[in-house]
Amino acid sequence: MIILKYRKTGSARYISHIDVLRGMGRILRRAGLEPTFSQGFNPHMNLYFSPPIALGLGSVAEYMAVDIPEVSPEDFLKKYNAAAPDGLKGISAEYAEKNPNFAANVKAFVYRTELKGSAEALAKIEKIKDVYNITYTQKGETVTKDVGALIRKIERRGDSEFFFTLAAGAEVLRPDRLLKQLEVDFGIEYSLPEVTKTEQLFGVDNPR
Secondary structure (H helix, E strand, C coil): CEEEEEEECHHHHHCCHHHHHHHHHHHHHHHCCCCCECCCCCCCECEEECCCCCCCCEEEEEEEEECCCCCCHHHHHHHHHHHCCHHHCEEEEEECCCCCCHHHHCCEEEEEEECECCHHHHHHHHCCCCCCEEEEEECCEEEEEECHHHEEEEEEECCCEEEEEEECCCCCCCHHHHHHHHHHHHCCECCHHHCEEEEEECCCCCEC
């Protein structure tokens, strides 16, 4: 099995997860790569993806596992990239003996973005922990939720660069919802298209 690490950048940020799944099949066919297929009435390629990213956000850390025999990771990456559009180019490929089960094993995502605001406001954001309430709209209803436990880490580098490590798995904290609340509470400015997922963590301290 091949594990492909790929980017989702540029205009590809606005492609839904379902369309990415379909598009990957077309890319592999164009590349002349032949994964195994499932059995049954409606067979499909044996492809396994890491949890989806919210529409409009960029990523340099998306993963796809491909059950494909007799192809080296190096050859797979070369052929894949020759057929893939710029926004979905592969970054690396490696061999794995079995399906890594991304859905069960990914525990957190790391997002990078730039925040603009007063020195006081940015300093307060660095110190958020334990309890932090956000309010957002879900299915037409207003929801207020304490997400303090879902914020694993906030790291500031330099004046305005922030890295947010947010929970994944059974409970997920979307970065757009967190940033919107930070804007309300602290008066900061941010650009959603500049939010980029940089890592996926298998266990809180184990980045791939």
